[in-house]
Amino acid sequence: MISTQADHSPTEPETLFADVIVPRHLAGPFTYTVPSSLRHTLRIGHRVLVPFGRSILEGAVVALVHVIPQGLNRARLKEIRSLISEGATTDVPSSLFQLSRQVAEAYVAPWGQCLRLVLPPIPKPRAPVVHVELTEQGRAALETRAPCSGKERALLSRLRNKPLKLRQSSRRPASADLLRDLKARGWVVEVRDIPPTSAAPLPLTTRWEKQGNLDSTEPFIPDPALSWAEPLFDAMKGRGAMQVLVQASWADRLRLLQQAIRFVLERGQTVLLIVGEAERAEWVAGLLRDDEAGISPICFHSGLSDQLKAQMWNQIHQNVVRVVVGTRSAIFLPLTALGAIWVDGEDDASLKEPQEPRYHARDVAWLRAQNEQVVLVLSSAHPSLESRAAVEQQGIMIQKRMLPGARPTVQVIELREESHGTVLSRPLILAMGHAISRRAGVLLFLNRKGYAGALVCRDCGQVPRCPACHVALMYSRHASRLLCSYCGHVIPLPETCVSCSGPRMQLIGEGTERVEEDAKRLFPHATVIRLDGDTMRRPEQAETLWGKVEQGGWDIIVGTQLLLRRGSLPAMGLVGIVQADAGLTVPNFQSAERAYHTLLDAISLADPAEAGGQVIVQTNLSSHHAIQAVVKNDESVFLTEELSHRRALGYPPSVQLIALLVSGTDEKMVHDAAAAWAARLLAHSSPAVFGQIATTKPLSSIQSLDRPDGLTVLGPITSPVPRLRGRYRWQILVKSSERDTGLEAVRSTVKYMERTYQRRAIKFDVDVDPIEMW
Numbered sequence: 001m002i003s004t005q006a007d008h009s010p011t012e013p014e015t016l017f018a019d020v021i022v023p024r025h026l027a028g029p030f031t032y033t034v035p036s037s038l039r040h041t042l043r044i045g046h047r048v049l050v051p052f053g054r055s056i057l058e059g060a061v062v063a064l065v066h067v068i069p070q071g072l073n074r075a076r077l078k079e080i081r082s083l084i085s086e087g088a089t090t091d092v093p094s095s096l097f098q099l100s101r102q103v104a105e106a107y108v109a110p111w112g113q114c115l116r117l118v119l120p121p122i123p124k125p126r127a128p129v130v131h132v133e134l135t136e137q138g139r140a141a142l143e144t145r146a147p148c149s150g151k152e153r154a155l156l157s158r159l160r161n162k163p164l165k166l167r168q169s170s171r172r173p174a175s176a177d178l179l180r181d182l183k184a185r186g187w188v189v190e191v192r193d194i195p196p197t198s199a200a201p202l203p204l205t206t207r208w209e210k211q212g213n214l215d216s217t218e219p220f221i222p223d224p225a226l227s228w229a230e231p232l233f234d235a236m237k238g239r240g241a242m243q244v245l246v247q248a249s250w251a252d253r254l255r256l257l258q259q260a261i262r263f264v265l266e267r268g269q270t271v272l273l274i275v276g277e278a279e280r281a282e283w284v285a286g287l288l289r290d291d292e293a294g295i296s297p298i299c300f301h302s303g304l305s306d307q308l309k310a311q312m313w314n315q316i317h318q319n320v321v322r323v324v325v326g327t328r329s330a331i332f333l334p335l336t337a338l339g340a341i342w343v344d345g346e347d348d349a350s351l352k353e354p355q356e357p358r359y360h361a362r363d364v365a366w367l368r369a370q371n372e373q374v375v376l377v378l379s380s381a382h383p384s385l386e387s388r389a390a391v392e393q394q395g396i397m398i399q400k401r402m403l404p405g406a407r408p409t410v411q412v413i414e415l416r417e418e419s420h421g422t423v424l425s426r427p428l429i430l431a432m433g434h435a436i437s438r439r440a441g442v443l444l445f446l447n448r449k450g451y452a453g454a455l456v457c458r459d460c461g462q463v464p465r466c467p468a469c470h471v472a473l474m475y476s477r478h479a480s481r482l483l484c485s486y487c488g489h490v491i492p493l494p495e496t497c498v499s500c501s502g503p504r505m506q507l508i509g510e511g512t513e514r515v516e517e518d519a520k521r522l523f524p525h526a527t528v529i530r531l532d533g534d535t536m537r538r539p540e541q542a543e544t545l546w547g548k549v550e551q552g553g554w555d556i557i558v559g560t561q562l563l564l565r566r567g568s569l570p571a572m573g574l575v576g577i578v579q580a581d582a583g584l585t586v587p588n589f590q591s592a593e594r595a596y597h598t599l600l601d602a603i604s605l606a607d608p609a610e611a612g613g614q615v616i617v618q619t620n621l622s623s624h625h626a627i628q629a630v631v632k633n634d635e636s637v638f639l640t641e642e643l644s645h646r647r648a649l650g651y652p653p654s655v656q657l658i659a660l661l662v663s664g665t666d667e668k669m670v671h672d673a674a675a676a677w678a679a680r681l682l683a684h685s686s687p688a689v690f691g692q693i694a695t696t697k698p699l700s701s702i703q704s705l706d707r708p709d710g711l712t713v714l715g716p717i718t719s720p721v722p723r724l725r726g727r728y729r730w731q732i733l734v735k736s737s738e739r740d741t742g743l744e745a746v747r748s749t750v751k752y753m754e755r756t757y758q759r760r761a762i763k764f765d766v767d768v769d770p771i772e773m774w
Contacts, residue, residue, distance in 0.1 A: 015033070015066060015068075016033070016034040016039050016042075016064060016065075017031055017033060017064070017065050017066070017067075017068055017069070018032050018033075018042065018048075018061050018080060019061070019062050019063035020048060020050050020060065020061055020062070021059055021060050021062050021112055021115045022050065022052055022057045022058075022059040022115075023058070023112055023113065023119065024052075024057075024112045024113070025110050025112065025113055025356075026111075026112040027104075027110045027111055027112070028111065029062050029111075030052075030059075031068075031072055031077060032050055032079060032080045033077050033078070033079045033080070034079075035080060041083075042061060043064075044062060044063065044064060044097075045097060046083060046091050047061075047084045047091065047092065047119070048060070048061060048080050048083055049081040049082050049083075049084060050080055050081055051078045051081060058084060058119070058122070059115075060097065060115060060119065062097060092118055092120070092334065093334050093336070095371055095372065096118040098371060099118065099364070099367060099368055099371060100114040100117055100118045101114070102367050102371075103117065103359050103364060104357065106359075106363070106743075106768065107357045107358055107766070108658075108743060108747050108766045108768060109356055109357030109359075109766070110356075110357075117329070117332045118334075120310060120313040120314065121306055121310045121313055122310065123305075123310045130190050131164070131191040132163060132164040132179060132188055132189075132190055133159065133163045133188065133190075134156065134160055134163075134187070134188060135186060135189050137185075137186045137187055138156055138159070138182070138187030138188055141156070141185075141187055142156045142157065155178065155188075156182075156187065156188075159188065222263065223259055225255070226255065226259055228398070229246065229256050229400070231396050232244050232246065232260065232375075232398060233260075233263060235375050235396060236260065236263060236264065236339065236340060236375050238375075239373065240373050241369045241370040241372075241374060241376070242369075242376070242395060242396065243366060243376050243391050243396070244375060244377050244396045244398060245346075245378045245379075245383055245387055245388065245391040245396070245398065246380075246398045246399075247379075247380060247382070247397070248379070248381065248399070248400035249400070249402065249604065250604075253379050253381075254287060257273070257288070257342060257344070257379075258288065260340060260377070261295060261323060262293060262295070264339035264340050265294065265322060265323070267339055269337045269340075270321075270324075270335045270336065270337050270338055270339060271322070271323045271324070271339060271340050271341075272330065272331070272333065272341045272342070273288075273297075273324065273342045274326060274328065274330055274331055274342070274343045274344070274351070274361050275325065275326075275327065275343075275344050275345055275348070276327065276328075276345050276349070276350030276351050277327065277348075277565045278301035278302065278303045279565050280345075280565050281299050281301050281326055282299050282301075285299040285325040288323065288325065295323055296323070297323035298315075298321055298323075298324055298325070299324075299325050299326065300312055300324055300325070300326035300327075300329075301327040301329075301330070313333065316335055317334045319336060321335070328350070328361035329361075331364050331365050331368060338372050338374045339374060339375075340374055340376075341368060341369050341374060341375070341376045342376075342377040342379065343361065343362050343365050344379050344380070345379070345380055346362050346378040346383065346384060346387055347380050347382060347383060347384040347387070347597060349771050349772075352769075352771050356765065356766075358766075358767045358768065358770075360769060363769070366390075378391075381600060381604065382596070382597045382601075384593070385593060385642065385646070385652070386652055386769075389653035390653075405609065405610050407603075407608060407609060408603065408606035408608060408613030408614055409613070409614050410603065410615045410630065410633075411427065411614070411615070411617070412617045412619060412622050412627070412631055413425045413427055413428065413617065413618045414622055415458075415618050415619060415620045416459065416461055416620055420458070423514060423515060424444075424515070424518050424519070424522065424576070425618055427616060428576045428616045428618065429522055431576070432522075432574060432576065433523070434574075435573040435574040435614075436523060436526055436555050439555075440572070440574065440607070441554075441572045442555060442556045442557070442572065442573065442574045442576065443556075443559065443563075443572045443574070443575045443576070443605055443606075444515050444519060444556060444557070444558045444559070444578055445559060445575060445576065445578065445605075446511070446558070446559075446560060446577075446578040446579055447561065447579070447582050447595070447598050455473075455482065455493075455494070455506065456505070456581075456585065457499065457500060457502050457504065458502070458504035458505070458506050458620070459497060459500050459504055460502060461581075461620045461622070462497060462499040462500070462621070464482050464494060466484035466487065467489065472585045472586065472587050472591065473489075473587065474720065481493060482494075487715065487717065487733070488715065488717030488718070512530055512532045512558050512560060513530070515558050515578055516530045516558045519556050523555070526556050527553060527554045527555045528554070528555065529545060529548055529549065529556070529557050530558045531545055531549070531557060531559035531560070532558075532559060532560045532562060533560065533562065549570075552570065557572075561598060564601050571606065571613070572606050572607065572613070573606075573607055573613060573614070574606070574614050574615075574616070575602055575605055575606040575613075575614075576615075576616045576618070577615065577616070577617045577618060577619075580595070580599060580618060580627060580630075581595070581621040581624060581627065583595035583598060584621065584624060587773075588772065588773065589646070589651040589652075590771065592626045592638075592642055592645075596626040596630065596642075599617070599627075599630045602615075603615050603630065617630065617631070625637055625638050625642065626638055626642075650712065652769070655736060655737055656735070656738075656739045656742050656769065657769065657770055658734040658736075658743070658766065658769075658770070659731060659732075659733055659734075659767040659773060660731060660732040660733070660734065660750075660764070660766055660767075661719065661729060661730070661731050661732075661763075661764075661765040662677060662716070662729070662731070662762065662763070662764055663724075663727040663728065663729045663730075663762070663763050664727055664728060664761045664762040665726060665727055665728070666728075667728045670727075670728045670729070670762065671716075671728075671730060673730075673753065673757055673762050673764075674715070674731075674732060675716055676753070677716070677732060677749060677753050678713050678715055678732050681713050681732070681734060681745050681749050682711075684744075684745045684748060710737035710741060711734065711741055711742060711745055712734070712735040713733075713734055713735075714735070715730070715731055715732040715733055716730045716732050717730065718730055718731075719731045734746060743768070746766055750766060
């Protein structure tokens with residue numbers, strides 16, 4: 001691995017060394033000698049094949065020098081094998097290399113892993129298909145019962161009805177021998193399919209060049225109905241990076257997005273739109289397509305074939321594509337002449353990558369916008385608290401308020417006043433009957449996260465919370481205890497409420513299947529459709545159900561948040577929120593914010609009040625600020641209370657969180673490694689603290705200690721999922737008032753831990769700005 005300090009020992013003038021990054025869990029580049037055949041053609045950004053151990057890997061050149069780096073033995077350096085194969089894209093834009101390095105630093109991830117994000121997709125070669133057919137001699141042998149083995153006769157009988165289709169790579173040795181014997185006797189013949197060398201061309205045939213005059217005397221004039229968004233167009237006319245946060249309904253955001261794309265394209269620039277889900281990306285791309293206006297977006301997401309993704313990447317790299325709609329990985333596509341990056345639904349948890357490197361597409365979009373000096377638009381019906389805080393410091397906030405008459409009437413039902421085990425209250429049942437009779441459509445909405453086991457008091461509505469973290473305690477059925485997934489605080493299962501001493505403690509979290517059964521029982525003549533993760537698990541199932549919804553052949557829809565992915569639901573006469581506070585009991589500091597956003601999304605599906613639209617909210621905790629904000633239609637009620645809680649308890653956006661996971665197959669070794677990591681985090685730049693820990697308490701008892709520089713270390717504790725796929729798991733939570741403090745502490749200590757345990761079965765994972773605990 002190279003050092004940045006050069007050794008000025010004499011070398012041959014023509015000698016050239018290249019630093020190459022390979023896509024592996026490695027932090028830095030490796031140095032190779034450049035062969036004479038490439039010395040005049042090799043450039044930074046070129047993709048090359050290099051020997052790496054016993055393998056040949058694809059890498060990218062990040063530096064070229066004529067002086068061998070200090071500490072390296074030239075005789076031990078290996079030579080670059082070649083540029084990648086002819087016909088493939090040989091280079092990656094330098095700006096994307098810079099972005100990959102920034103992601104590595106921001107998320108404490110190896111640069112080699114982050115390099116994968118910007119490299120073009122590599123289509124996997126497909127083995128040729130072979131059709132095995134019965135010949136006339138084979139047919140005659142079968143009819144005359146010529147001597148052959150039982151397996152041979154069985155295969156001949158099968159081929160008489162239908163040719164056999166095989167891939168060469170899937171043949172077993174025994175079946176290969178059987179086919180070879182039959183071919184030698186002339187009884188079967190093989191017909192090979194030749195796989196195509198490339199995917200069918202995309203419907204994009206013309207290369208566009210950057211056109212348009214940025215100083216045009218004929219300024220773009222947006223739709224007068226979008227005067228509320230004038231600050232956005234003013235920002236896009238400038239020549240600098242800027243964050244613009246747009247809060248509006250989906251219909252208003254779509255109109256604004258369409259106008260913004262036209263504005264950018266008329267200036268000869270490109271647009272990159274990021275959304276959370278692949279299904280929604282396809283839907284939005286279809287809405288934006290306008291052949292008359294020359295808007296032909298392509299949709300890029302992980303569900304596409306490798307061949308199609310590779311072709312799209314190459315066309316984008318060749319400036320064929322001007323508008324791209326994609327999921328989180330699309331933020332790394334090689335679009336040039338960017339005019340705007342737009343992240344719609346910026347609060348969507350799907351924008352966070354669950355695997356290393358665990359980046360958030362919204363935050364990476366801001367890194368790229370700053371690098372390329374363009375406007376970043378973050379849009380949502382309910383922006384996240386983190387984005388609000390970021391834009392308050394540097395950016396523009398644009399809001400389009402809903403007109404009073406456009407909102408449905410909202411009624412709250414206290415489930416504590418209903419009989420035990422009530423799923424659908426009497427007022428909700430009556431409203432359902434009325435809506436069905438006028439064929440207005442009923443939606444029964446239930447947050448799937450209500451399955452999380454938690455206790456609630458049926459007398460006062462309170463749930464047991466951690467005294468240190470104030471998050472709802474998670475119920476462990478196995479241990480029959482309540483525990484905090486952040487700091488590890490554990491209490492026995494209470495028989496009475498800790499707030500009011502009431503004895504009616506109840507596990508909450510009815511599922512959509514139970515709601516569907518009750519709806520069918522209460523309204524046997526109604527047509528009920530259930531849309532959730534079980535009924536829409538396969539794409540064909542999902543399409544069938546969406547088709548039924550669009551055709552309108554239903555009376556009641558029972559659904560979860562999956563309803564919100566597509567956005568094409570008809571307006572409902574009645575929306576019943578079955579368990580509004582179910583999401584509030586999830587052991588996560590963002591639970592109130594997510595529950596509030598979910599409620600707003602569900603309410604947005606109802607008809608306006610003037611058209612008879614009604615929303616009934618069933619809850620055990622009507623006094624909670626998330627519920628009150630919805631009922632009062634006052635966002636400030638939620639924001640004021642939630643931000644106050646976050647500041648008091650030390651959660652984002654007031655502080656930064658970094659979640660750490662230690663896992664391995666040896667339980668004691670995992671525990672000891674987690675304890676050592678926590679101690680080293682506290683010792684980083686504070687040796688006195690480490691000495692105090694070592695002399696006053698064993699490492700295994702560290703639970704929560706603060707450093708003088710504003711760093712707080714919680715844990716180690718066992719993970720909420722203590723063992724997964726045979727690996728034991730312990731977690732640590734790091735809080736820091738300054739972002740750089742936490743990152744530097746984790747970055748330096750994880751390197752030490754990986755060096756210490758590199759030959760043992762211990763893995764150290766880092767999640768910067770986590771949205772879920774391990």
